Amino acid sequence: MTSPTQGLVVAALAALLVRISLTGEYLRFVQPWMRWPLLATGALLALMALRPMLAREDARSRVPRSSWLILLPLVIVFSVAPPPLGAYIAERRAEQVTTPPPAPARIPVAEGGRPLVLSLEEFTWGVAQSDDVMGLKDQVVRLEGFVSSDKAGDWYVTALVLFCCAADVAVVRVRATGAEAPPRDQWVRVEGVWDAGSGTSASVPPTLEVTRVAEIDAPRNPYS
Amino acid sequence: MSSGPAAAPRRPLVNQTSVVALALLGTILGQRWIQPLTDNESLRAWCTMFVALVVQATPFLLGGVLLSAVISRFLSERLLRRVLPRNPTLAVPVAGIAGFGLPGCECAAVPVSEGLMRRGVAPAAALTFLLAAPAVNPAVIVSTAVAFPNDHLMVVARVVASLTTAIAVGWWCVARGDALGMARRPDAHRHGGGLVAVALHDFLHAGGFLVVGAMAAAAVNTFVPRAWVDSLAGQALLGVLALALFAFVAALCSESDAFVAASLTAFSDTAKLTFLVVGPAMDIKLAAMESGQFGYRFARQFVPVVLVVAVASAALVGRVLL
Numbered sequence: 283m284t285s286p287t288q289g290l291v292v293a294a295l296a297a298l299l300v301r302i303s304l305t306g307e308y309l310r311f312v313q314p315w316m317r318w319p320l321l322a323t324g325a326l327l328a329l330m331a332l333r334p335m336l337a338r339e340d341a342r343s344r345v346p347r348s349s350w351l352i353l354l355p356l357v358i359v360f361s362v363a364p365p366p367l368g369a370y371i372a373e374r375r376a377e378q379v380t381t382p383p384p385a386p387a388r389i390p391v392a393e394g395g396r397p398l399v400l401s402l403e404e405f406t407w408g409v410a411q412s413d414d415v416m417g418l419k420d421q422v423v424r425l426e427g428f429v430s431s432d433k434a435g436d437w438y439v440t441a442l443v444l445f446c447c448a449a450d451v452a453v454v455r456v457r458a459t460g461a462e463a464p465p466r467d468q469w470v471r472v473e474g475v476w477d478a479g480s481g482t483s484a485s486v487p488p489t490l491e492v493t494r495v496a497e498i499d500a501p502r503n504p505y506s
Numbered sequence: 507m508s509s510g511p512a513a514a515p516r517r518p519l520v521n522q523t524s525v526v527a528l529a530l531l532g533t534i535l536g537q538r539w540i541q542p543l544t545d546n547e548s549l550r551a552w553c554t555m556f557v558a559l560v561v562q563a564t565p566f567l568l569g570g571v572l573l574s575a576v577i578s579r580f581l582s583e584r585l586l587r588r589v590l591p592r593n594p595t596l597a598v599p600v601a602g603i604a605g606f607g608l609p610g611c612e613c614a615a616v617p618v619s620e621g622l623m624r625r626g627v628a629p630a631a632a633l634t635f636l637l638a639a640p641a642v643n644p645a646v647i648v649s650t651a652v653a654f655p656n657d658h659l660m661v662v663a664r665v666v667a668s669l670t671t672a673i674a675v676g677w678w679c680v681a682r683g684d685a686l687g688m689a690r691r692p693d694a695h696r697h698g699g700g701l702v703a704v705a706l707h708d709f710l711h712a713g714g715f716l717v718v719g720a721m722a723a724a725a726v727n728t729f730v731p732r733a734w735v736d737s738l739a740g741q742a743l744l745g746v747l748a749l750a751l752f753a754f755v756a757a758l759c760s761e762s763d764a765f766v767a768a769s770l771t772a773f774s775d776t777a778k779l780t781f782l783v784v785g786p787a788m789d790i791k792l793a794a795m796e797s798g799q800f801g802y803r804f805a806r807q808f809v810p811v812v813l814v815v816a817v818a819s820a821a822l823v824g825r826v827l828l
Contacts, residue, residue, distance in 0.1 A: 286523040311558035323565040348714030361540040364553035446762030448558035
């Protein structure tokens with residue numbers, strides 16, 4: 283690899299990092315706090331690539347052949363435009379044994395006649411509590427997530443929880459009954475009542491008797 | 507330095523850089539026609555995971571190569587002498603303890619350990635640092651404590667077993683001596699490169715191997731059903747080995763692997779500990795980067811030894827503490 287080509291390879295990676303952090307695409311891959319580190323890394327790499335890019339074409343320094351592969355992420359982002367992970371991964375990982383989600387920092391409690399707005403993690407945590415601290419029994423709750431299904435033909439309101447990067451997502455899902463399944467991967471807002479007693483053990487997801495389903499736009503951050 | 511086109515005699519019309527630049531331009535302009543060709547769910551999921559692994563690691567890798575360049579240029583050998591005992595056997599445990607001080611993931615540790623060797627640190631001590639830093643740094647300790655809120659012994663066990671692994675492998679390296687067959691790359695400083703040129707060269711070198719590792723890890727995370735792993739949870743010994751293998755092939759960040767370990771509830775605590783000890787010490791991404799950095803002959807010995815020592819130390823510590 284000649285020196286200008288080395289500069290170009292690094293500049294291509296820099297351009298990718300700057301692009302995804304400016305457009306918000308980075309949220310498909312990593313956690314929200316990574317935005318500024320990615321931008322800074324992109325800017326720094328671009329500065330470092332400047333001098334070799336301006337060097338003479340016959341200037342060389344040895345790098346292994348695998349360095350060519352640094353171009354691959356850029357090529358993939360432009361040619362495949364990888365979407366956020368969704369139903370495909372959720373269905374493949376759904377059968378793994380999972381631990382109940384951690385307790386929310388502030389426990390939302392039902393009050394009045396209005397629907398209780400919960401994240402899927404809060405809801406699955408709440409139904410697993412034997413004392414029903416959230417007051418979920420007979421309470422209308424409102425949840426958001428994307429649609430996934432299983433082999434039996436049931437459908438689920440689903441979220442993917444991201445710990446570090448998209449390679450380590452875990453699945454949180456709630457089985458929906460009483461309504462026709464929306465298209466797979468479609469984001470939905472559902473209202474319904476917990477089928478009391480379901481989801482109390484971590485290995486079986488809770489069931490929601492759905493009364494309303496609305497299709498919504500996918501959120502900016504596709505993971506929770 | 508560059509010179510204008512007039513100064514370069516008979517510059518060829520077609521050169522490497524322009525071919526690469528044209529190919530990239532073609533990909534960017536042609537995306538409208540290429541994208542429909544790749545409409546396959548599993549391929550797209552692989553692409554998302556692969557790009558995610560590379561994007562997540564790049565800032566840490568850049569930090570690592572910059573720190574490495576700074577170490578090899580500015581850290582005085584006198585200071586290093588004062589901190590590190592000259593005898594490699596004594597330097598190994600000190601280097602292991604020093605691992606508490608670098609809050610980075612394993613991608614940063616590879617170039618930093620190479621930088622330490624360039625500065626004259628005994629290879630065995632630098633390798634101990636490489637094994638210890640990603641496993642026992644403060645960020646990892648905190649995330650492990652958060653992932654195991656009711657089980658503080660897991661944090662202690664992880665630190666003890668990881669440190670034991672790093673030091674034991676370090677001493678093995680001292681004993682092997684020159685038989686390790688470590689391929690040292692020619693020092694880039696000799697080619698008159700400045701700090702930035704050295705860092706960029708290191709980045710290209712390690713980055714390529716990082717991409718290779720990320721490709722393999724993304725494939726495992728996309729295509730291997732987690733149910734295969736879970737099916738071995740019942741057996742004590744097989745469970746330990748299954749999670750050791752899983753840690754090797756999944757190549758998760760050491761700062762997040764505790765959350766994944768906590769979700770493997772079907773496994774024994776010792777098996778989970780094995781997952782936490784093996785992952786930061788050795789995985790598919792690190793094996794690729796290390797064979798790039800130190801040579802294939804070295805990696806062929808080093809990788810299996812680290813795996814065996816890590817599993818043994820986790821099993822032992824798990825038996826005593828958990």
